[in-house]
Amino acid sequence: MRLSVQEAAFDLGAESNAFAAAVSGAGAVVTFTGLVRDNGGSLAAMEIEHYPGMTEKAIAAMMDQAMARWSLADALVIHRYGRLAGGEAIMMVATASRHRADAFAAAEFLMDYLKSRAPFWKKEIGADGAAWVAAQQTDEDALRRW
Amino acid sequence: MIDILYFAWLRERIGTNRERLETTAATVSDLVAELEARSEGHALAFADKTSLRVAVDQELADFSAPLAGVREVAFFPPMTGG
Numbered sequence: 001m002r003l004s005v006q007e008a009a010f011d012l013g014a015e016s017n018a019f020a021a022a023v024s025g026a027g028a029v030v031t032f033t034g035l036v037r038d039n040g041g042s043l044a045a046m047e048i049e050h051y052p053g054m055t056e057k058a059i060a061a062m063m064d065q066a067m068a069r070w071s072l073a074d075a076l077v078i079h080r081y082g083r084l085a086g087g088e089a090i091m092m093v094a095t096a097s098r099h100r101a102d103a104f105a106a107a108e109f110l111m112d113y114l115k116s117r118a119p120f121w122k123k124e125i126g127a128d129g130a131a132w133v134a135a136q137q138t139d140e141d142a143l144r145r146w
Numbered sequence: 147m148i149d150i151l152y153f154a155w156l157r158e159r160i161g162t163n164r165e166r167l168e169t170t171a172a173t174v175s176d177l178v179a180e181l182e183a184r185s186e187g188h189a190l191a192f193a194d195k196t197s198l199r200v201a202v203d204q205e206l207a208d209f210s211a212p213l214a215g216v217r218e219v220a221f222f223p224p225m226t227g228g
Contacts (some may be wrong), residue, residue, distance in 0.1 A: 034228050049154055051220060054204035079227065091228060111228055119201070119220075120227035121154035132155050135224030 001063055001075050005055050007082040012089055019076050019094045026073040028100035030107045032093045038086025044125045048081045048090065051119035055079075062113045066095070069109070070102040077110065081120065112142045148213065150181065152191070153222035156198070159191035174200050175209045177219060197223055 004010075012033055020029045036046045063075050072095055079091040093110045097103040114120075122133040150165050157163045171177035182192045192198065195209070201220040202211050213219070 049157075051151070051153060051201070051204070051222070054201055054220070057204055058206075115228040116225055117206070118227035119153070119222065119225050121223065122226045123154070132223065133226045135226050140224075 001067065002077075003056065003059050003063060004078045005050065005052075005059070006078065006080055009080070009088065010078050010092070012092060015076070015078060015092060016094060019074065019096070023074045023096040025098065026096040026103075027098050028103045029094060029096045030100070030103040032107050032111055034090045034092070036084050036086050036088050036090055039124070039126070041086075042126050043086045044127060046084045046086075046090075047123040047125060047130075048084065049121045049123070050079075050081045054119050058118050059114065062110055062117065065113075066106040066109055070095075070097065070106040072097050072102060072106055075106065075110070077114070079114070079118070079120065109146055112139070112146065115139045116143060148177070148216060149218045150177075151218065151220035153220065155223060156191045156221050160185070160187045169213070171213055173209070173213060174202065174207065174211050174219065177213060178209065178221075191221075199224055 016031050059077055063077060066072065066075055074096045076094040084090060093107050095103040095106040116139045124131055124133060148167050148169055150167055152160050152163055169177060169180060171180055178192055182189050199222055200207050200209060202216055203218050
């Protein structure tokens, strides 16, 4: 299990390959990547703020829950903070399991929890000013299925 | 002494990301009442409590959470990770 909360960009291909290569006994690897939407070109940048200390603890707890609930060989979460441009990768989740159902379910679970329970806040910087991204009720509702 | 942390638009409205407070507040709600009285920015930041979340010693908590022995309380809007 690996967790990295970092400012630097990450190499999606290299991270996915390293994750798949290190895992043993798995027949399935699922990866999800979140990108900065450029809103049709109107976005100048996205600023992501987080709560150092709590962020790592909260995500580690989610990953522990996922490992306990599904039959996973391994899990990886990388989440960035700081100033990102449109199209850049914000975060990625990877899960590995013997069969694909566990890896898919655990990746969705981790994504739903990262959205609403990991202490990150996004601010969109546009040509006409900046605005904090509002949390969506649909994201909160998504937690109920788990 | 309790460290109070603010994130996102709470930080912007209050004008600082952290302050230290000597307080006798028994719960988070009591602490909020104390903080609201500190400045116009504080009052504005805490005006709509339904849009606020709180973490006590880096764990999500309710506004009824007790503060005995607590070192750090953070206030922030609903999270937008992922």
